[in-house]
Amino acid sequence: MPSFASIGALLGVPARANILAALIEGRALTATELALYAGVSPQTTSTHLAKLMDAGLITVEKHGRHRFFRLADPHIADILEPLSELVVHQPVPERRKSRAPMDLRPARICYDHLAGNLGVQVADALKGKGYLEPLGGDFRITDSGTAFFAKLDIDLAALARTRRVFARQCLDWSERRPHLGGVLGATLCDRFLDQGWIKRTRVPRQIIVLEPGERALKRLLGIKVA
Missing domain, CATH: 1.10.10.10 (Winged helix-like DNA-binding domain superfamily/Winged helix DNA-binding domain)
Structure with missing residues (x-):
């Protein structure tokens, strides 16, 4: 490195x-x-x-x-x-x-995982509901978290076998608090994209939350997208 x-x-x-x-x-x-x-x-x-x-x-x-x-x-x-x-x-x-970095503050992709205000809100909600627990510079998945990610068809055992860091606390430059990185963060971002909850825009790295995503985030994590 x-x-x-x-x-x-x-x-x-x-x-x-x-x-x-x-x-x-x-x-x-x-x-x-x-x-x-x-x-x-x-x-x-x-x-x-x-x-x-x-x-x-x-x-x-x-x-x-x-x-x-x-x-x-x-x-x-x-x-x-x-x-x-x-x-x-x-x-x-x-x-x-573009008007970056202001355009990137609400929601963006950091390499392959969610960042910006949205990414931090997701990480905060996962912690608040007891699905993730901070552990050093990483996150630990709880038993209830395992059940939650299973509902999203995310195979945690398969992710754990990869060579990447599993669930990293990645400090967000705009929010000054951690969002979820690592292979779990990347897989969660992919799931949001696949479900049509978020989509990329023409601005590099920027994403927006679509209506189905607003409903899903409210239902699953109690997040209200502004």
């Missing part, structure tokens, strides 16, 4: 900061796509990508003639997330501009 200091040094260059900000969303992107985010030429983007790979922050996957870049490890997103408020202020291509 790269050190916080090395990440901070790399973020000092706006183009590299924008590349990492684009990859926090969890998608794999081509060098051409990342050049648009970085606001520099493809040749310069290649240089930045090489530095980020050398630092162990990103990795590349080859599919046919195409090369796709993504964060090397989900934990890197946890480190980058608190820095997002700084990163999103860097120059971005005109077609990508």
